[in-house]
Amino acid sequence: MSTAKSLSKKRKRDTAASPNIIVKLSEPLEGPVGPLLVSYPAIHPHPSTAFQCYARKKTKTTAQKEGNKVEKEEVLGPKDILVVGEGEDIEFISNGDESQAVADAGCRYLIAAFSRRTSTLNILPTPKSPYVVQRTVKALKSIPSAPAPSALQYREAKTALGETFGTKKAKANIRAQERNRVDVSAMEGVVGHLMEGIDKGAVGLMTHDEAKTAADNNRLVPPFSSDATDPAEIYPLHDIIPDVEWKTLSLSAIEQASTGRERIAMLPFKWSAWINGHLNGTRDETRKEKKKNMKILLYISAMLAFRQVMERNKKGIDKDKMIEKLSSVPGIVIDSLLSRFTEVARDSTSHVVTSATETKLLTYAFALCLKVDGYATDTSMLANDLSMSIQQVNQLFKTLGCKITVITDRERTRLGLPDSAARTKRAVLNAPVSFPRPRTLKRRT
Numbered sequence: 001m002s003t004a005k006s007l008s009k010k011r012k013r014d015t016a017a018s019p020n021i022i023v024k025l026s027e028p029l030e031g032p033v034g035p036l037l038v039s040y041p042a043i044h045p046h047p048s049t050a051f052q053c054y055a056r057k058k059t060k061t062t063a064q065k066e067g068n069k070v071e072k073e074e075v076l077g078p079k080d081i082l083v084v085g086e087g088e089d090i091e092f093i094s095n096g097d098e099s100q101a102v103a104d105a106g107c108r109y110l111i112a113a114f115s116r117r118t119s120t121l122n123i124l125p126t127p128k129s130p131y132v133v134q135r136t137v138k139a140l141k142s143i144p145s146a147p148a149p150s151a152l153q154y155r156e157a158k159t160a161l162g163e164t165f166g167t168k169k170a171k172a173n174i175r176a177q178e179r180n181r182v183d184v185s186a187m188e189g190v191v192g193h194l195m196e197g198i199d200k201g202a203v204g205l206m207t208h209d210e211a212k213t214a215a216d217n218n219r220l221v222p223p224f225s226s227d228a229t230d231p232a233e234i235y236p237l238h239d240i241i242p243d244v245e246w247k248t249l250s251l252s253a254i255e256q257a258s259t260g261r262e263r264i265a266m267l268p269f270k271w272s273a274w275i276n277g278h279l280n281g282t283r284d285e286t287r288k289e290k291k292k293n294m295k296i297l298l299y300i301s302a303m304l305a306f307r308q309v310m311e312r313n314k315k316g317i318d319k320d321k322m323i324e325k326l327s328s329v330p331g332i333v334i335d336s337l338l339s340r341f342t343e344v345a346r347d348s349t350s351h352v353v354t355s356a357t358e359t360k361l362l363t364y365a366f367a368l369c370l371k372v373d374g375y376a377t378d379t380s381m382l383a384n385d386l387s388m389s390i391q392q393v394n395q396l397f398k399t400l401g402c403k404i405t406v407i408t409d410r411e412r413t414r415l416g417l418p419d420s421a422a423r424t425k426r427a428v429l430n431a432p433v434s435f436p437r438p439r440t441l442k443r444r445t
Contacts, residue, residue: 051085268305316350397427
């Protein structure tokens with residue numbers, strides 16, 4: 001067929017002018033509801049299906065307007081209106097919750113009616129949200145719903161499906177699970193024997209209180225009181241510095257020194273900014289408190305000097321050499337430090353520091369630091385003095401039951417600290433003492 005003939009057989013465009021459509025905004029319809037929009041499921045009703053609309057009775061509320069009571073009706077929502085339709089085989093009924101969810105999502109439509117006679121499109125001014133309609137088959141209403149499958153039935157069906165259509169890897173996993181599954185019914189006759197064996201094996205186990213006591217005794221911290229209500233009573237002073245050693249600490253030479261440099265020169269450990277700052281500090285203290293704190297500082301200085309000597313002699317050091325190195329420290333203090341914070345190998349006289357004894361030495365020293373600092377210690381300064389990271393020092397203070405936090409303005413005023421201390425985190429000890437819980441590894445999924 002030629003191109004000319006094919007073009008001549010094509011439907012010619014209607015050249016008649018289409019009528020002009022007039023768009024009007026209709027007046028609001030009378031009545032509480034008016035026309036509604038409905039969203040059907042996959043099955044649409046027959047055109048002859050009749051629908052009815054039911055609404056709950058509106059309640060009237062009173063409002064105060066210019067001194068007069070005015071009654072106003074409550075606006076009905078999607079949950080208040082029920083759209084029902086019934087065909088020969090299927091019933092349709094609106095779902096209030098789903099319809100309300102569609103309305104809350106902001107879905108709105110304008111309804112318009114077109115008149116062919118007058119070529120007028122009338123638009124209703126009120127937007128509508130669709131009502132979600134559910135269907136029910138009449139023949140199935142009398143049949144009870146099937147019960148949900150049990151866990152055993154679900155597992156058996158899943159296993160059968162995997163055995164039939166699963167991959168080699170899936171089938172191997174199913175067989176492995178079947179081998180590892182315990183038959184509970186086969187264990188019914190031996191449950192009593194198992195329970196008797198468990199009871200016999202649990203005779204020597206510790207109770208919860210006994211286990212807590214054993215854990216507290218194994219902590220690398222000074223002896224403590226878990227029931228103390230005052231931070232000063234948590235770690236008693238003479239459990240850290242025995243009374244015999246306390247009496248041997250002499251302050252006469254330090255008190256006679258005229259300058260701060262002379263006082264520092266008399267300390268066993270002269271390179272601690274924390275000790276030196278407290279020794280030459282100007283805190284408002286009574287003479288008794290000042291003398292007590294100076295003795296504690298002197299003992300902390302001896303502990304740090306002892307730690308320095310042990311770090312330089314990691315293979316071990318005997319008592320005589322230690323006395324020679326710490327000539328300014330009383331001999332009874334050196335004996336105590338060696339017995340508490342070192343270990344001696346069998347058939348040897350050399351004292352060696354282990355990781356446990358070093359941790360114990362530092363926690364004892366930090367407990368004394370808390371007493372001098374009013375139980376709020378600046379850990380960054382101690383970390384610099386000990387050539388340790390702040391994280392390591394903070395962790396040791398946490399083992400003592402401290403919390404690393406910024407102190408309040410009230411505590412800062414009590415301790416006589418400057419305003420700049422408000423930005424520094426400190427190790428704070430509160431009563432009753434609470435130790436950190438051991439970390440547990442997360443289970444891999």
